[in-house]
Amino acid sequence: MKKFVALLLALVMALSLVACGDKTDDSSNNNGSNTADVPQVDSSEYALKTQITSTDKITIRIAEDASEIHPSHIALVNCFKEPLEAASNGNITVEIYPNGMLGSLTENVNSMQMGDLEMAYLNDSILSGFIPEFAVIGLPYLFTSVDAVHNAMNGAFGEEMSSRLQDQLGIVNLGWCDVGFRNITNSKKPITCVDDLKGMKIRTMTNDLHVAYFQYLGALPTPMAFNELYTAMQQGTVDGQENPTAMIWNNNIYEVQKYMTVSEHIWTSTALCVAENFLESLPQDYQDAIREAGANTTALQAEMITEQNDSLLSNIEAAVEVTTLSDEAKAEFQQKAKESVWVTAADLYGQDLIDLADSFNN
Numbered sequence: 001m002k003k004f005v006a007l008l009l010a011l012v013m014a015l016s017l018v019a020c021g022d023k024t025d026d027s028s029n030n031n032g033s034n035t036a037d038v039p040q041v042d043s044s045e046y047a048l049k050t051q052i053t054s055t056d057k058i059t060i061r062i063a064e065d066a067s068e069i070h071p072s073h074i075a076l077v078n079c080f081k082e083p084l085e086a087a088s089n090g091n092i093t094v095e096i097y098p099n100g101m102l103g104s105l106t107e108n109v110n111s112m113q114m115g116d117l118e119m120a121y122l123n124d125s126i127l128s129g130f131i132p133e134f135a136v137i138g139l140p141y142l143f144t145s146v147d148a149v150h151n152a153m154n155g156a157f158g159e160e161m162s163s164r165l166q167d168q169l170g171i172v173n174l175g176w177c178d179v180g181f182r183n184i185t186n187s188k189k190p191i192t193c194v195d196d197l198k199g200m201k202i203r204t205m206t207n208d209l210h211v212a213y214f215q216y217l218g219a220l221p222t223p224m225a226f227n228e229l230y231t232a233m234q235q236g237t238v239d240g241q242e243n244p245t246a247m248i249w250n251n252n253i254y255e256v257q258k259y260m261t262v263s264e265h266i267w268t269s270t271a272l273c274v275a276e277n278f279l280e281s282l283p284q285d286y287q288d289a290i291r292e293a294g295a296n297t298t299a300l301q302a303e304m305i306t307e308q309n310d311s312l313l314s315n316i317e318a319a320v321e322v323t324t325l326s327d328e329a330k331a332e333f334q335q336k337a338k339e340s341v342w343v344t345a346a347d348l349y350g351q352d353l354i355d356l357a358d359s360f361n362n
Contacts, residue, residue, distance in 0.1 A: 043078040046296045048087040054283040059093045060084075060290075063102040063111075063120040071304035072121060072177060072270070073098050079297040087289055112171055112275040122171075123179060123270040125207070131168050133349045134161065136357060140213045140341055141334035143267050144361045146181070146306060152360035153269055160356065162271070170276045174294025178305040179244055179268035185257040186240025187233065190323045192261070194218070194332050203229055203241040209341045210266065216340040217333075230256065244268070246305075249312040254319040262313070262324040265333060272298055 062080075066072040073096065081094035102108060102117065105126040111117035128134035136142065143149045152158060153176040162173040184191055184202070191197060198218035204210045206223040214221035222238050232238045233256040240257065242265070248254060272294050279287055316322060325333070346354055 041074055041078040041300070043082040046079040046083050046293075046300070048083045048289050048292055050087065050285060050289040050292050052088045052091075052285045052289055054088075054285050055091050056283060056286070057091050057093075058282065058286070059095060060118045061095045061097065061102070063097050063100075063108045063117060065100045065105060066098055066121065068098050070098075071301050071308060075177075075297045075301040075304065076272075079300050080293045083296070084289060084293050088286075092286065092289075109169065109171070112273065113169060115275065115277060117275070118278045119272070119274045121177065121270050122273050123268055125205075125268065127165065127271070131164055133164060133353060135207075135209065136345060136349050136353050137161070137269055138207070138266055139209065139345050139354070139357075140265050140337040141330075142354070142357050144264075144330065144334065146178075148360045149178075149267055149269070150302065152357050155360065157353075157357045157360065160353070165271065165273070166276060171273045172276050172279055173271040173273055174291060175272050175298030177270040177272060177298050177301045179270055180246065180305055180309050181264035182242045182244055182266040182268070183248065184240060184242045184261045184263045184265070185248060185253055185259065185320070186261075187236075187256070187258050188239050190259050190261065190321060191263070192323055192325070193329050194336060201237070201239045203232065203238045209345065212344070213337055213341045216336055229253075233257065242266070245309045245312050245316070249316055254316050258320055260316055260320050260322045262322065263333065264325075264330070265337075 062076065064072060064076070076096055081096060084092045084094055102111070102120075105120070105122055106129065108117060108120040109122060109126070109130060112120060124134045124137040128138070143152065153161075158176055165171050165173055184197075186200060186202070188200060189196060194217055197214070199220065201220045201222055202214055204214055204221045204223050211221045211223060222232075224232060224238075229238075229241055230251070230253070233241065233253070240259075241253065242263070243251075243253070248260065254260070274290065274294070279290065282290070313322070342354060
């Protein structure tokens with residue numbers, strides 16, 4: 001065990017935890033092209049309570065890598081753009097740039113720091129490239145339920161991460177959005193316990209802790225760009241992969257897989273961010289309105305993502321055999337994480353931060 005942890009620690013310290021070339025990273029909001037029904041939202045239901053009396057003319061540009069039909073974009077339009085423009089009598093203009101139109105997420109961070117961009121959706125994987133402790137959010141089995149995630153991210157753990165974001169990057173988090181739990185698919189057999197993964201070639205993201213975890217489970221992790229995955233599964237280069245439910249459905253992964261396991265082994269969050277210098281340059285009523293609109297946006301987005309994942313799982317069940325891990329099996333998977341990559345993460349980022357997140361599982 002000590003030898004494993006020492007080797008893994010050396011590997012993680014030698015390499016970047018998450019590839020900065022985030023255009024091939026599948027942990028973002030962009031859920032593909034096979035679209036589900038687009039939710040219909042009435043923006044009037046999210047009219048702001050904050051009274052705006054200032055008349056300064058400002059423009060807020062928001063970068064996102066989500067598509068126009070993704071819940072992140074829909075929530076942004078109906079809870080942020082339209083309510084802010086209405087409450088300010090048009091003095092606030094909100095311009096949303098979806099589909100990575102303003103560059104990669106890494107470029108968005110840099111633009112916000114230089115004052116060239118006001119806002120962006122930024123996921124924890126990308127932020128870990130700037131603040132390494134953000135990698136803790138994606139630690140395997142750090143969270144064991146959606147409720148635990150929401151309580152943690154909207155509680156002391158999320159506040160701690162937001163404080164680090166503001167202190168180290170000068171970026172204010174208006175609220176946490178969901179990408180969701182990652183689940184496993186494969187073409188070989190149902191996965192009901194750890195032993196079922198042994199010898200199975202599983203595509204993972206280019207994330208050292210994720211790779212090390214699947215190795216510890218006995219699988220053969222194969223990092224590759226997401227845009228190469230479908231062909232790799234068709235040709236048998238890999239036996240399976242792991243992604244959020246919406247990614248599995250919207251990218252037609254079920255077409256080249258036979259089995260899906262609701263493993264919920266890794267969570268991804270996204271922060272709705274605003275540049276601190278920009279926010280603090282505004283009149284106080286504008287600041288208050290932006291914070292209120294941000295809170296409404298992230299709350300609706302999380303609600304829509306949960307509903308979408310539930311409905312899409314039903315669609316997938318009609319195409320492949322779906323297995324949900326039992327509580328006992330999930331506990332086994334989590335224990336494997338705790339005795340391997342959790343130890344490494346504690347050495348890198350601190351045991352206190354992991355314990356704080358883990359406390360919300362109780």
